[in-house]
Amino acid sequence: QQFMLQNADSLNGGQSLEHQARADLALEKEISRAMAQREFELHYQPIITLEGGWTVGFEALLRWRHPTRGLVYPDGFIGVAERTGQIVDIGQWVLKEALDALKSFQLLVGNAGAGPRPPLTALAEVRDSLTSEPRRDALFMSVNISGRQLFELQEIDRLGDTIKASGIDPALIKLEVTESLLVDDPAHARVALQLLREYGVRIALDDFGTGYSSLSYLHEFPLDALKIDQTFVATMGRDPKSYRIVRAIVGLARDMGMETIAEGIERNTQLSALREVGCDSGQGYLMSRPASFREARRLLQMRQARW
């Protein structure tokens, strides 16, 4: 849409691109200042199992606490941060901050230590299978990663160092990438994702179904989870066609050993439709909006991890 608007404007004298470039430059400077002044913060949206209603994880979402403009959402600055490359340093900060938060959440719900979990004994496995309650310490954190952060292998190593230094079981860290990463440079994406996977983290494909990738991408890349985009979720409660699409996506994902997570659940009809098709978990305003660190801790305590 933005592309079309720019094109239309440039037919009227090319003012728009120049104007855009100047606005981008101003924003770039502001972003640098914001990093130095620590104006960025993360909000955390609970991810909930659709069957049991347990909070099993959170997605970390970036916010900018701007001194005059108030709380600025990613749409207002991520694009520029990606074009300028500033997202690389912001993203390193995001990962570290999100992992610190996860440690705190895990301690809150009863994880005795923040270090990697010892392997389960056979006995513990039996005990775990007898309770309907998921292990309380198994809370995960999902972190959005821009393609730009994976351009350089050195940056991937830096992400890996942060993961290792956190002491968190890397299986509880989900990195969310979008289809554009896979489409723009599939060969590089395969290497980048494989390198990340070697650190033990899980990879989720974000906004699935909105990009230009084909279904064949699903088995060409090392993916652990599919996030069903909110555009499908929004219509599946009333439109039989999108209901069938989501059902097919969930079935396909399951066949390929991938987990499914729905985003943007706002209504009960959507929640029950997603349950019907067997989607594993979801997030949305129906359950909770993204919450500040303190609010997220309170939510965890109040609900005892159950929605």
Ligand code: C2E
């Ligand atoms: P996303 O990763 O697809 O995140 C989900 C978006 O849906 C979030 O928007 C979230 O607030 C919103 N959402 C959640 N539940 C509902 C709902 O029930 N209804 C509606 N209408 N929306 C819902 P947000 O926080 O504005 O983030 C937008 C996008 O910005 C994200 O989309 C992600 O692509 C990007 N982003 C956010 N944080 C980061 C970050 O730390 N790094 C990078 N690279 N990108 C980020």
Ligand code: MG
């Ligand atoms: Mg995401």
Ligand code: MG
């Ligand atoms: Mg998403």
Ligand code: MG
């Ligand atoms: Mg989305």
